Amino acid sequence: MGLKIAVAGKGGSGKTTISVLLAKILSEDGQKVLLVDLDSDPNLANALGVPAGAASPLVHRKELVAERTGSTGEPGGMFLLNPSVVDLIESHALKVTDRVSLLPVGTIESAGEGCFCPQTAFVRALVSKVVLGKDESVILDLEAGLEAFGRAVVEGLDLLLIVVEPGMRSVETAKRILRMLPDLGIRSARIVANKVRPGNLALLARQLSENGLSADIVLAYSDELVARDLDGRSVFDYLDSRFEEEAKAVFGAL
Numbered sequence: 401m402g403l404k405i406a407v408a409g410k411g412g413s414g415k416t417t418i419s420v421l422l423a424k425i426l427s428e429d430g431q432k433v434l435l436v437d438l439d440s441d442p443n444l445a446n447a448l449g450v451p452a453g454a455a456s457p458l459v460h461r462k463e464l465v466a467e468r469t470g471s472t473g474e475p476g477g478m479f480l481l482n483p484s485v486v487d488l489i490e491s492h493a494l495k496v497t498d499r500v501s502l503l504p505v506g507t508i509e510s511a512g513e514g515c516f517c518p519q520t521a522f523v524r525a526l527v528s529k530v531v532l533g534k535d536e537s538v539i540l541d542l543e544a545g546l547e548a549f550g551r552a553v554v555e556g557l558d559l560l561l562i563v564v565e566p567g568m569r570s571v572e573t574a575k576r577i578l579r580m581l582p583d584l585g586i587r588s589a590r591i592v593a594n595k596v597r598p599g600n601l602a603l604l605a606r607q608l609s610e611n612g613l614s615a616d617i618v619l620a621y622s623d624e625l626v627a628r629d630l631d632g633r634s635v636f637d638y639l640d641s642r643f644e645e646e647a648k649a650v651f652g653a654l
């Protein structure tokens with residue numbers, strides 16, 4: 401069955417890297433996977449080896465947003481709250497492999513509490529209108545922090561993965577995200593511990609357990625991943641057998 405998955409966590413914790421590795425695992429299992437970049441600082445394309453120029457965020461295409469939402473661009477002007485966008489998913493997704501594609505959506509930092517502009521309506525419509533077939537999954541690479549947790553984004557999620565790296569700041573972000581879940585009706589949330597080294601595994605396990613949490617999936621710290629980012633190389637074919645096994649166990653349990 402297809403899954404709708406979102407990857408959240410503190411900035412730099414590894415959301416984008418992990419989104420790509422999960423897409424690979426699901427695609428090898430026969431799924432068609434749509435990776436959606438919802439970060440205002442988008443770099444999913446880079447982690448997939450897609451030239452950034454080919455993946456400019458849809459939300460920055462003023463004429464497209466205006467056409468779909470009926471907005472004139474005037475501040476305070478009228479626009480459609482629920483624009484029709486399904487065809488854009490098909491026409492703007494970039495093929496990465498036979499089964500994996502990338503939809504560069506981006507997001508708009510809202511100017512304050514309660515701000516709702518045409519761009520926000522456009523992004524929400526794109527995320528909430530992804531319809532999954534039997535062997536199709538979608539992975540949402542979210543923006544750091546909590547702003548992404550509006551209803552439309554998390555609606556219908558099968559799995560929220562919260563990436564935590566060794567350190568209390570990252571654990572605190574995870575706790576804040578988890579506190580929001582009861583209101584959002586998410587089926588399942590799991591912790592991914594990333595950048596784990598033999599020397600900090602015990603510390604992270606303790607920091608998590610003191611907060612009533614535990615890591616369901618572990619991705620070890622890897623010099624190879626650092627090197628790939630330095631060279632701007634794709635992480636799609638990076639292999640970590642423990643990560644793969646634990647991710648499959650989490651998917652299997654859904």
Ligand SMILES: Nc1ncnc2c1ncn2[C@@H]1O[C@H](COP(=O)(O)OP(=O)(O)O)[C@@H](O)[C@H]1O
Pocket residue numbers: 409410411412413414415416417418443594595596619620621622623625626629
């Ligand atoms: N397991 C890991 N080991 C070493 N470096 C990692 C690991 N996971 C991610 N990184 C590096 O950490 C940085 C942030 O990762 P990224 O996936 O872009 O995080 P986010 O999307 O949460 O901002 C990148 O330079 C990436 O290469």
Ligand SMILES: [Mg+2]
Pocket residue numbers: 415416417439443444541
């Ligand atoms: Mg990222």
